[in-house]
Amino acid sequence: MKKRTKTKASQSNHFPKDFMTALRTAKQAGVPFVESAGIKNISNLRTTSKKIPFPWAMKAVGKKLLHKTDVGGVKLNIQNDTEAFAAFKFMKKIPGCEYVVVQPMKKGIEIIVGGKMDPQFGPTVLVGMGGIYTEVFKDSAVRIAPLSNTNMDEMISELKIYPILAGTRGQKSINFNDLKKILMGVSKLMSTRKIRELDLNPVIATVESVQAVDVRIIEGK
Incomplete structure (x- = not known):
């Protein structure tokens, strides 16, 4: 085979x-699976920051978002709330992004x-x-x-x-x-x-x- x-x-x-x-x-x-959270708004993000320890990996997700790395849709080693909020706001502006997935770095x-x-x-x-x-x-x-x-x-x-x-x-x-x-x-x-x-x-x-x-x-x- x-x-x-x-x-x-x-x-x-x-x-x-x-x-x-x-x-x-x-x-x-x-x-x-590693712990994963789908984030659609800042309120979700604040809740997640209390549950999943930093550092994070953050990924933009959407049916039409095929090459997320090329458009900045993947951010690694997010260390704190400030970096997480900035990354989330950036990703939500990417055309085709429906939500953002947060996972602990492993x-x-x-x-x-x-x-x-x-x-x-x-x-x-x-x-x-x-x-x-x-x-x-x-x-x-x-x-x-x-x-x-x-x-x-x-x-x-x-x-x-x-x-x-x-x-x-x-x-x-x-x-x-x-x-x-x-x-x-x-x-x-x-x-x-x-x-x-x-x-x-x-x-x-x-x-x-x-x-x-x-x-x-x-x-x-």
Whole structure:
């Protein structure tokens, strides 16, 4: 079975689900996520600043906002209320911005987990090296859904970055149980829902936890 490094945006008339809606769908399937809040006004922002500790990542969200980084729709390392209010006001002026997502900054190893409805094999699940270098290193493994525990172990151990995930040079391993929860959640969604494509990138892996940060779901056959 041919490997793929990243699920690609659909070229048809199928559009991604709203971010917070997609997040809830993934969480209901058992995918652990970093704490996330959808902010529509300053009042929401003030409430969130009391719940989610700084520093933050802030992202503009909208159905027609496809390249948010290019228009200043992503701000990282927001340190306090003053910076948060300034970033929010700026993003709300971006054409197509419907609301702003706030998440705590989280450091760790970046992984991608995805799903795709393959025309030949049916629902498939991918795991690999994530972040901005996904396409460069092409380090990934794919299996047909639904996944078994053996499938998940095989996929993870096939990765070139597996020694890093397992802990090298005295480092501790990531939380593989959490990573398997994500794989199983994606497997469940791909097997039981009408989903064309699903991307969780990045997924941040640490000793304590493995949590998804971003999600994209395109529904349809």
